[in-house]
Amino acid sequence: MKGRNMTRWRDPAKDPRQEPRSNLITAEGAARLRGILDHLSRIKRPELSAKVGEAAALGDRSENADYTYNKKELNRVIARIRYLTKRLDELQVVDRLPADTDKVYFGAFVTLEDEEGEEMQIRIVGHDETDTTKRWISVDAPLAKALLGKALDDEITVRAPAGDSVYIITDIAYRTPGS
Structure with a gap:
């Protein structure tokens, strides 16, 4: 069965994406990641939430492209916030x-x-x-x-x-x- 969500099988033992990564980061890199997280949390997420609320108030959501687009973008930002929060907790800053x-x-x-x-x-x-x-x-x-x-x-x-x-x-x- 072919489809756009189908991917090639990879042997986990040989897949470079499965190799363990070090959790080291420079002080500048950690500050940059914290800045991105702060921007997404304080500016981007509330902005998108407001846009989704405005689009939802217009009525039928199934045919509302503005609602659909902003909802997907909001979910992407929330996922990125979750990832950065978890990643920053794991990292060891070399300062x-x-x-x-x-x-x-x-x-x-x-x-x-x-x-x-x-x-x-x-x-x-x-x-x-x-x-x-x-x-x-x-x-x-x-x-x-x-x-x-x-x-x-x-x-x-x-x-x-x-x-x-x-x-x-x-x-x-x-x-x-x-x-």
């Missing part, structure tokens, strides 16, 4: 620098040089703050796992579907929490 700032740990800005001599800077952050445009990668990513605990001028090899990539660590920096 201090590591004891040894000469090695790569959580929150580090790492400059890497590949085999062709091209440099790239990445930052190791929590799963909830990954951002490909800023090159912030999850601490659970293969590259981050290979970097953790390494020092300046160490060579690392990362396995990728396209083949192994070799990098040399050329710089390690940390941002003081709260700055």
Whole structure:
């Protein structure tokens, strides 16, 4: 039976979505999530509730597109509030620098040089703050796992579907929490 709600079966043991995620987050990331939660709770949810109430007062809800749309949007916002509340309770905020700032740990800005001599800077952050445009990668990513605990001028090899990539660590920096 085919339908739009049918999905492909995945073996839970091999499904990357089932891998355990770390519950680490930077202080800036936690503040950003709290800001989103506050905005959704204090501004967006009451605004949508009012719109749903106004649309419901117009009469027949079965043919009222405004009611249907705003009700779905309200349910989506409520689900997001519930998720963020639960997630913020689970997270462990890392709000201090590591004891040894000469090695790569959580929150580090790492400059890497590949085999062709091209440099790239990445930052190791929590799963909830990954951002490909800023090159912030999850601490659970293969590259981050290979970097953790390494020092300046160490060579690392990362396995990728396209083949192994070799990098040399050329710089390690940390941002003081709260700055």
